[in-house]
Amino acid sequence: MTNTQQPLDGVLVLDLTQIYNGPYATFLMAEAGADVVKVEPPGGEFLRRRDARSGAGVPFAMLNGNKRSVSLNLKSDEGRKMFLDLVKDADVVAENYAPGVMERLGLDYATLKAINPKVIFASGSGYGQSGDYRDYQAMDLTIQAMSGVMSTTGFPENAPVKSGAALCDFFGGVHMFGAIMMALYRRGVTGEGSYIDISMLETVYPSLASTIGMLHGERDDIPPRTGNRHGGLSLCPYNVYPTSDGHLAIICNNDKHWHALLTAMDRADLIEEPRYAAMRDRVAAMEEIDDIVGAWSGAWTRAALFDHLSDNRVPCAPVRDLDEVVHDPVLRERGALLDIDHPQYGNVVVCRSPLRFDGIDRPDYHPSPDYGADNEDFYGRTLGLSGAEITALKDRGVI
Numbered sequence: 290m291t292n293t294q295q296p297l298d299g300v301l302v303l304d305l306t307q308i309y310n311g312p313y314a315t316f317l318m319a320e321a322g323a324d325v326v327k328v329e330p331p332g333g334e335f336l337r338r339r340d341a342r343s344g345a346g347v348p349f350a351m352l353n354g355n356k357r358s359v360s361l362n363l364k365s366d367e368g369r370k371m372f373l374d375l376v377k378d379a380d381v382v383a384e385n386y387a388p389g390v391m392e393r394l395g396l397d398y399a400t401l402k403a404i405n406p407k408v409i410f411a412s413g414s415g416y417g418q419s420g421d422y423r424d425y426q427a428m429d430l431t432i433q434a435m436s437g438v439m440s441t442t443g444f445p446e447n448a449p450v451k452s453g454a455a456l457c458d459f460f461g462g463v464h465m466f467g468a469i470m471m472a473l474y475r476r477g478v479t480g481e482g483s484y485i486d487i488s489m490l491e492t493v494y495p496s497l498a499s500t501i502g503m504l505h506g507e508r509d510d511i512p513p514r515t516g517n518r519h520g521g522l523s524l525c526p527y528n529v530y531p532t533s534d535g536h537l538a539i540i541c542n543n544d545k546h547w548h549a550l551l552t553a554m555d556r557a558d559l560i561e562e563p564r565y566a567a568m569r570d571r572v573a574a575m576e577e578i579d580d581i582v583g584a585w586s587g588a589w590t591r592a593a594l595f596d597h598l599s600d601n602r603v604p605c606a607p608v609r610d611l612d613e614v615v616h617d618p619v620l621r622e623r624g625a626l627l628d629i630d631h632p633q634y635g636n637v638v639v640c641r642s643p644l645r646f647d648g649i650d651r652p653d654y655h656p657s658p659d660y661g662a663d664n665e666d667f668y669g670r671t672l673g674l675s676g677a678e679i680t681a682l683k684d685r686g687v688i
Contacts, residue, residue, distance in 0.1 A: 295322020
């Protein structure tokens with residue numbers, strides 16, 4: 290039997306986040322049942338203002354479902370006072386403004402803690418709230434450059450390239466979410482609130498483990514960028530191979546995988562080949578092995594080769610384009626992707642939280658809200674403001 294009570298039911302989050310980093314952390318909380326109230330500046334948060342005609346509205350829809358929206362001018366004295374009144378009952382305040390912004394607004398952790406000692410204040414930024422990098426301008430692209438992601442992406446003969454995915458933003462968001470969960474647990478044990486400082490630069494560093502390993506190895510001939518091969522050039526086969534209608538990624542982590550691939554290739558004769566006997570040997574013969582595998586894979590269609598190698602327990606996957614991924618039937622069957630008719634953006638595909646709990650139904654999905662859509666309800670219920678008072682606040686530019 291399942292139930293509809295969510296893990297974060299009753300948790301109130303004041304969400305000051307913007308673009309991708311912070312909004313993904315608070316989206317995961319909203320999907321777990323938290324009451325996430327997006328507190329937006331005049332005109333709405335930046336992602337909302339991008340030209341929706343180019344599809345730029347879809348990321349906003351993806352990251353802000355199951356949230357509410359209120360508008361509030363935190364640069365005004367009245368707006369600041371209203372926010373501090375809201376903090377009295379809040380469990381979490383999340384923000385990813387540039388370091389120093391919350392202090393300049395008079396909304397730093399010390400101020401909030403004085404009002405609500407149990408509040409959890411989470412700050413996400415590019416380089417953290419301290420250190421010589423603190424005030425550098427930070428976006429996903431700049432963190433990819435600073436972290437080493439760009440220098441290790443691409444082919445050795447070409448210039449560095451960025452990852453196609455906004456890795457650093459979302460790594461930061463996932464770590465912010467995890468830290469908030471830890472802080473909520475700690476508060477449950479100690480009764481104390483927390484201040485959380487998440488640096489995007491620090492969150493992405495561990496993902497470079499394979500490439501970092503080469504800095505400590507015996508070899509000095511490994512290029513900084515290895516294309517589709519292993520970052521430390523310590524596995525083979527490990528590459529993207531051609532098919533008659535696309536490409537397939539194949540990886541052999543051990544001898545068992547290598548022997549399975551040779552069986553699938555009908556090349557059992559190579560199992561006893563001493564030049565390919567151990568992983569170290571295969572790495573030394575990487576060019577030769579890639580040529581052998583590529584010549585064989587090119588005669589297959591992508592789908593047929595994927596099925597054939599999967600039947601032989603060879604780790605592999607087709608290189609799919611985004612349209613294939615967006616229309617993946619299994620992701621829909623599992624409820625990871627959802628087709629909605631968004632009131633602002635029309636028919637779009639949105640994602641649900643990847644976090645699932647046995648015995649707990651997913652909450653109903655509500656599309657990302659209009660800017661300030663919940664002003665009257667939230668301010669009326671939380672602060673006891675009348676309709677006339679809310680109208681007056683709007684006239685004065687506070688909301």
